[in-house]
Amino acid sequence: DTTTNINWGTFRFYPDRHDNEGGYFLGTTSADLIVKGGIEQGEGIINKLALHPNTALTISRKLCRRFLSEGVSETFVQATANVFLTSKGDIKTVLRYIFDETNFKANYAPKFKRPFRYLVSAVRANYGTIVDTGDVIWWMLQPMRQQPFMWGPPNGYPDAYLAWVDNLLPRWKVGAGIAQNNFWGIRTNPFLYMPGRTPANVVKYINTYLFGGGLSTASQAKLQAYMPKTPNNTQIRETIGLALSSPDFMMY
Secondary structure (H helix, E strand, O other), X not given: OOOOOOOXXXXXXXXXXXXXXXXXXXXXXXXXXXXXXXXXXXXXXXXXXXXXXXXXXXXXXXXXXXXXXXXXOHHHHHHHHHHHHHOOOOHHHHHHHHHOHHHHHHHOOOOEOOHHHHHHHHXXXXXXXXXXXHHHHHHHHHHHOOOOOOOOOOOOXXXXXXXXXXXXXXXXXXXXXXXXXXXXXXXXXXXXXXOOOOHHHHHXXXXXXXXXXXXXXXXXXXXXXXXXXXXXXXXXXXXXXXXXXXXXXXXX
């Protein structure tokens, strides 16, 4: 009974259903021999898989791709895998190696935001509040093709530029909708910390709060030119929506 059994879904070993005979696993040498036994056979196989060189490479590649860049060199991935194996799979040690200042600077490159990251960053930058998660999932994430838990294969949503760059129109709509409060599920207030309503002050706010001071001079000039001398609230929100839809905001 899934409602009353507190152990439902947890691991359980049935000795009477287990084949205690030994054998070889991932090879035919003495190091690949699985001796006769019970639950320790499964534990031994799991340990062997966890510390296999291919496991180290796969996990290291995913971590490097996630935190550094999509095109991180295989040389650095292999070096990271060596750290994984030396530390016996200690993820904290592996991450310290990746985030080492020298390693990070040498291998980092801007990445294209996946839809979920794009959405969250846009909401945070505009001091937004999510009031209806269903609206967020079905009217915002679904058109951008990244609803939670809806990717069929076990490898998870792709962390690659080419997997998302062909679907920009829904992003532009989401960016404009967040800025203009067009979605039921999210409320934003970009005027909370805006220093003034002149085009220069609006762009200053956008550069500071949306881009951390990193918006290119050319993009700042285009946003400022979009507004009249005394923009109203709607025009200011439209300008913020343009910033959220810009190539600058798509990267991190």
